[in-house]
Amino acid sequence: MRPHLFTLASAIFPLLPSALSAAPSLILHGGKVITVDEKFSIHQALAVEDGKILAIGSDAEVTALKGPDTQVINLEGKTVMPGLMDSHVHPRAAMTEFDHEIPVMETIQDVLDYIATRVKATPEGSGIVVSQVFITRLKEQRYPTRAELDSVAPKHPVSFSTGPDAMLNSLALQMNGITKDFKITDGGPGKVEFDPKSGEPTGLLREMGRFVKVKQVSKAAPTPEETYARTKELFRDYNSVGLTSVCDRGASPDSIARYESMLKKGDLTVRMRCSHTFGTGGMWRTVEQSIDKVIEHPLTKGDDMLRIIGTKIWLDGGMLTGSAYMRQPWGVSQIYGISDPAFKGTLNVPPDKLRQMVDKVTGAGLQFTAHSVGDGAVHELLDAYEEVNAKRSIRDTRSCITHSNFMSKEAVERAAKLGVMMDIQPIWLHLDSRTLLAQFGQDRTRWFQPLKTIFETGGIVGGGSDHMQKIGSFRSVNPYNPWLGMWVAITRKAKHLDAPMHPEEALTREQAIRFYTINNAKILFLEQTAGSLEKGKAADLILVDRDPLTCPMDDLPQASVLKTWLGGKLVYERK
Known part of the structure; x- marks a missing residue:
């Protein structure tokens, strides 16, 4: 056909190119398709071909594309959505119970009973570590005391470790040389809590993991094959609740190599983004060399399935443990074992060094984020x-704040102006607000997870879980069920509290869906590929048993995913 005739034919038959293209491999129709595009459009049907969205529209428009080999699924009124995303996970959580199952601990007595069972299973003198049982979630709202730990394990060193902070028993203190005369001399962060009357250590140590070694005896360490298998199992469980993309916010070289292997073998069932860690201690040149290794990694130029998007460091302590770095002092606290009225928490990196890190990482076009x-x-x-940013815009690097729990109106506005993004975990609001309110009161928690204000100010915030331990979306330490996360973001309801936690910061249902889809896609450099259902984008989609826009609100956490597709491939189907 001559050029001018081709142009004429195109004008007369605008659908001809579509007609000549391959028929879709999959059509879903007769339901509600929530696209999460810019207008948050709702349609009835969609078609998939070659792993991508071919068409979205009415039943009649989409089913007209059916070919002889097209799989056609009648949704029978059910809802299709983009695959959900979690901007903050730690997949090493899959290995938590490799040695033995760990019970839920909700009281001090639960903790002591668990330690007692480990005493019976562990040779005398061997260590016992209880990890990530947060005092904010215990009924008593406090650490177990040194004496309580001694009472159940007098001949075993015990560490009740809650992230950056830990309570040790007497034998563990003795074995690690923590006495009333102990001083930190390496220039790093940390604090020993002392009894104001006796001058002896209470057993509570903050940011001092480098000084404490409590060696556990366990069954044989997992083989690489066992670690691979359990990680694969975890990712399948992510798929079962609708997750198709996640970010490892603490990726090590070993974990990244494992993801590469999974991708090559066809076992990677989530799009994996990685924030690579690096050491922040020592001289700047040592830190700089560590950053250079990350920058030089081939996966910083990875693809839509696996990519190192940047780096992550730990800037302060934790709100679950009593060491987050605050602008005002924490205040003397029986809950957190704080005796110094001037204590503001721990800051792990001095400002000048932090600026050097940000400059180095963003200068390479990578995302910098910090706990x-x-x-x-x-x-x-x-x-x-x-x-x-004063010398070079950081906007395109998607610079981020990880957790960003306690903010201020000024911080929200500054972040939006700079293009700085945030990954926030609503489950902390649900599980920890009772204790946070007891410690800080209503005024100091006004800007705790200010999600609505971030949206209204034009900032980009995405939802995550900070999944730390165990497989199981509700039983895990920091549950990774995104429907529960949406419910918390919408209702601001907290466990053991009668009233919502600052409901003025609640999201709408539409915003909560964006929170776990397109917003996370922007944070994770995936918005051109995923995060919404639009023609040409990857067919990362889920079929849900209820409509999250209209179902009774308190039913939302029980939303059941019936099917999950990643790039048009079915990776989960409820049996």
Whole structure:
């Protein structure tokens, strides 16, 4: 056909190119398709071909594309949505119970009973570590005391470890040389809590993991094959609740190599983004060399299935443990074992060094993010971003604040202006607000996870879980069920509290869906591929048994995913 005739034919038959193209491999029709496009459009049907969305529209428009080999599924009124995303997981959580199953612990007595069972199963003198049982979630709202740990394990060193902080028993203190005369001399962070009357250590140590070694005896370490299998099992469980993309916010070289292997073998059933860790201690040149290794990694130029998007450091302590870096002192606290009225928490990296890190990472076009829980840490990180941004825009690097729990109106506005994004975990609001309110009161928690204000200010915030331990979306330490996360973001309801936690910061249902889809896609450099159902994008989609826009609100956490597709491939189907 001559060029002018081709042009004429195209004008007369605008659908001809579609007609000549291959028929779709899959058509879903007769339901509600929530696209999460810019207009949050709702349609009846969609078609998939070659792993991508071919068409979205009415039943009549889409079913007209059916070919002889097209699989056609009648949705019978059910809902199709983009695959959900979790911007903060730790897949090593799959290995938590490799040695033995760990019970739920909700009281101090539960903790002591568990330690007692480990005493019976562990040779005398061997260590016992209880990890990530947070005091904010215990009925008593406090650490077990040194004496309580001694009472059940007098001949075993015990560490009740809650992330950056830990309570040790007497034998563990003795074995690690923590006495009333102990002083930190390496220039790093940390604090020993002392009894104001006796001057002896209470057993509570903050940010001092480098000084404490409590060696456990367990069954044989998992083989690489066992670690691979359990990680694969975890990712399948992610798929079962609708997750098709996640970010490992603490990826090590070993974990990244495992993801590469899974991708090659066809076992990677989530799009994996990685925030590579690096050491922040020591001289700047040592830190810089560690960052250079990340920058030089081939996967920083990875694809839509596996990519290192940047780096992550730990800037402050934890709000679950009593060491998050705050702008105002925590206050003397029986809950957190704080005796110093001037204590503001721990800041792990000095401001000048933090600015150097941000400059180095963003200068390479990578995302920098830092665990920043307290409002003091959030402001310190924003200060560093502003300094670097003054000489070179950081917007395109998707610079991020991880956790960003305690903020301020000023911090929200600064982040939006700079293009700094946030990954926030609503489950902390649900599980920890009772204790946070007891410690800080209503005024100091006003800007705790201010999701609505971030949306209204034009900031980008995405939903995550900080999944730390165990497989199981509800039983895990920091549950990774995204429907529960949406419910929390919408209702602001907290366990053991009668009233919502600052309901003025609640999201709408539409915003909560964006929170776990397109917003996370933007944070994770995936918005051109996933996060919404639009023609040409990857067919990452889920079939849900209820409509999250209209179902009774308290039914939302029980939403059941019936099928999950990743790039048009079915990776989960409820049996």
